Amino acid sequence: MADKPFIETHYSHHDPAFAQDPYGFFAGVRSKCPMGHSDQLGSFYFPTTYDGVKRVFSEFRTFTSTEGAGLPDQMVRLLPVDLDPPQHTRWRRVLNRFFTSEAAAEDRARIQTVADTLVDDFIERGRADAVNELTRPFLAMTMLPVLGVPLEDRQMIGQKLLWMVHNRLVDHEGWIKCYQEVDAYLTGLVAKRRLEPRRNDLVQCLIEEEFDGRRLSDTEGYQVILLTLFGALDSTSSAMSSSLYHLARHPADKQRLLSGETPWEGALEEFIRFSTPIQGLRRQVTQPTELEGCPLEPGVNVLALCGAGNRDPEKFPEPDLCLIDRDARDHLSFGAGAHVCIGRHFARVMLQTCLETVLRRLPDYDVEPGFEPDYTASEARALKTLPIVFTPGPRVLA
Amino acid sequence: MDETRPGGGEVGAYEHERDTGARNGANGCGRIPSSSAQLKGRGVVSIRYVDQDGAERPVEVGLGVNLMEAAVRNGVVAIEGECGGACACATCHVYIPEAWRAVAGEPSEHERMMLEFGVEVDERSRLSCQIKVTPEMDGMTVLTPRSQR
Numbered sequence: 001m002a003d004k005p006f007i008e009t010h011y012s013h014h015d016p017a018f019a020q021d022p023y024g025f026f027a028g029v030r031s032k033c034p035m036g037h038s039d040q041l042g043s044f045y046f047p048t049t050y051d052g053v054k055r056v057f058s059e060f061r062t063f064t065s066t067e068g069a070g071l072p073d074q075m076v077r078l079l080p081v082d083l084d085p086p087q088h089t090r091w092r093r094v095l096n097r098f099f100t101s102e103a104a105a106e107d108r109a110r111i112q113t114v115a116d117t118l119v120d121d122f123i124e125r126g127r128a129d130a131v132n133e134l135t136r137p138f139l140a141m142t143m144l145p146v147l148g149v150p151l152e153d154r155q156m157i158g159q160k161l162l163w164m165v166h167n168r169l170v171d172h173e174g175w176i177k178c179y180q181e182v183d184a185y186l187t188g189l190v191a192k193r194r195l196e197p198r199r200n201d202l203v204q205c206l207i208e209e210e211f212d213g214r215r216l217s218d219t220e221g222y223q224v225i226l227l228t229l230f231g232a233l234d235s236t237s238s239a240m241s242s243s244l245y246h247l248a249r250h251p252a253d254k255q256r257l258l259s260g261e262t263p264w265e266g267a268l269e270e271f272i273r274f275s276t277p278i279q280g281l282r283r284q285v286t287q288p289t290e291l292e293g294c295p296l297e298p299g300v301n302v303l304a305l306c307g308a309g310n311r312d313p314e315k316f317p318e319p320d321l322c323l324i325d326r327d328a329r330d331h332l333s334f335g336a337g338a339h340v341c342i343g344r345h346f347a348r349v350m351l352q353t354c355l356e357t358v359l360r361r362l363p364d365y366d367v368e369p370g371f372e373p374d375y376t377a378s379e380a381r382a383l384k385t386l387p388i389v390f391t392p393g394p395r396v397l398a
Numbered sequence: 399m400d401e402t403r404p405g406g407g408e409v410g411a412y413e414h415e416r417d418t419g420a421r422n423g424a425n426g427c428g429r430i431p432s433s434s435a436q437l438k439g440r441g442v443v444s445i446r447y448v449d450q451d452g453a454e455r456p457v458e459v460g461l462g463v464n465l466m467e468a469a470v471r472n473g474v475v476a477i478e479g480e481c482g483g484a485c486a487c488a489t490c491h492v493y494i495p496e497a498w499r500a501v502a503g504e505p506s507e508h509e510r511m512m513l514e515f516g517v518e519v520d521e522r523s524r525l526s527c528q529i530k531v532t533p534e535m536d537g538m539t540v541l542t543p544r545s546q547r
Contacts, residue, residue, distance in 0.1 A: 005427055006427070007427075032427065033427035034427070034429050035427070049429065054482075057484070058481075058482065058483070058484035058486070059484070060484065060486060061508075085486045085487075085512065086511055086512065086514065086515070088486075089486065089487065089512070089515050093515055093547075096480075096547060292429070293427060293429075314429075336481070336482045336484070337481050337482060337484040337486055338481050338484060338486035338487060340480060340481055340482060
């Protein structure tokens with residue numbers, strides 16, 4: 001039958017083929033109709049416009065998170081991302097103080113040390129894989145110590161979490177097994193902390209503070225930690241590697257940042273818009289509504305595609321160009337609404353520290369000749385590798 | 399080659415699309431103009447943001463723009479607006495003085511619920527993201543709280 005107010009597709013954010021260039025696909029749908037529908041992953045709708053995506057994130061009473069933010073289901077509850085306001089607000093109010101812009105700024109020196117440590121490990125070599133030797137370990141080395149993961153376990157836990165981010169649909173059995181291992185490990189860490197002297201940190205908060213009028217169970221505490229780690233892994237890493245790739249290909253932008261002609265503050269937002277590390281999150285319709293001209297019934301899934309909203313030419317002219325002087329502050333890479341990324345202030349500090357460190361210590365770095373970008377699928381879209389070459393330099397830490 | 403996969407050419411190659419006849423709004427597939435675009439160019443009013451130390455900041459705000467957005471865009475740092483105007487975080491809490499209450503209006507039931515999360519809330523409290531600027535607000539004073547957390 002004709003006259004459907006949407007375009008039918010087979011889109012899936014878990015499909016590696018779409019992950020290579022989702023933007024061309026989104027633009028194609030958008031040029032015909034603001035709404036798309038996919039018969040994949042149990043069927044879902046997806047707005048392709050900035051306003052449509054933002055509305056899904058903002059109107060939590062019409063587009064609920066309580067069925068989970070992952071599509072398909074994450075198989076485990078992640079807290080507080082699976083809650084709606086006002087319940088969500090009570091959790092968020094407790095957690096926010098660990099993630100403020102002030103907290104992120106105070107952590108800058110420690111984050112710089114992480115960057116320098118990682119660069120030290122390869123700077124004498126003159127070549128490196130910027131993804132697997134810098135941007136991915138960067139996040140694990142920044143977040144895992146905060147949770148009390150000892151040095152010798154960080155690589156193991158980091159690898160398991162990273163694998164989980166990308167293989168939910170690929171290997172169901174393996175995912176469950178990995179989840180149980182990570183569960184046992186992190187729950188054990190929290191249990192250990194209960195016996196140790198108090199510290200003013202996130203784990204202490206999860207142990208002893210009241211969320212929505214009561215203390216958390218070990219499992220709930222673990223679910224918060226797991227979400228924090230998922231959020232901190234291939235998201236910021238993706239923005240870092242994508243930005244390094246852009247700067248290697250656009251030396252003029254390198255110079256504009258180094259000279260101060262373009263302020264970091266604005267450039268970071270454009271890098272984050274352009275890379276859109278988290279491509280999309282799921283909401284479920286709770287009441288009959290119309291989205292971008294398409295009627296939706298209760299119970300249907302909607303994928304809020306940050307990547308589609310961020311490339312809407314009506315919001316960001318020439319959306320497929322990374323223009324570091326543009327005002328990209330309204331981008332949707334951190335989502336929007338109640339669940340806007342709690343780690344966004346840390347993400348900005350980490351991204352800036354990473355890029356500044358590379359520009360300062362590897363000023364002539366370039367991408368290896370013949371490199372062809374290859375991106376991960378799933379909610380997190382990231383470069384799998386970024387081989388770089390540069391003039392070797394000295395280590396700076398003992 | 400499966401033409402419904404990526405790399406299969408332009409979007410016209412995607413399955414079913416030819417059947418829907420979807421073309422540029424011919425079937426209700428048109429793009430809905432955003433409210434901000436509709437309101438552009440209809441004039442501005444002056445809003446005075448005053449902090450707890452009495453420091454005043456006048457901001458020119460376009461009609462239809464909400465008071466949170468205007469504050470954030472103009473560096474009124476006492477207003478955070480974390481959720482971006484979804485009435486879902488209560489970090490854009492402000493006080494509307496008695497003299498301007500009628501012009502600013504009363505909070506909705508939902509806004510009242512979210513005000514539960516504001517800091518030092520009293521009978522003057524509003525969430526600034528829920529107040530859209532009207533011509534009657536020209537010269538209005540908005541008091542910002544000491545903290546949003």
